[in-house]
Amino acid sequence: MIRIDVDMDKCQHYGQCVFEAPEVFQLNADDKLEYVAEAPDEMLADLEAAADVCPMQAILITRA
Template sequence: MKVVVDKSKCQDHGQCVFSSPDVFRLDGEGHLQYVSDAADELRDEVEEAADVCPMQAIRIEG
């Protein structure tokens, strides 16, 4: 599954990290890093991360 974060919308709130720590993390400066090609078995938690994103910056393709 392909995970896409619209960096023009993302404000590094980090809510996605709590929902899907295997895919999303905040770096040492507090900026979002993520795995763009995530395993399909992580889909449920990535969908939850997309739902809780206050900026609705996360989408799943494929």
């Protein structure tokens, strides 16, 4: 499993991560980021891409 952490103090809700891993990241009705905290190992490439495109570098992914 992969653990996903988003520093919500850094996150500005640009939503770039949503395009890379929509199964994990979503913008809610108020355009605020929501995400799931764990994902299967098969999603590693998408999650790394999401972390890379984050303009605020607010996403941390670790393997559990």
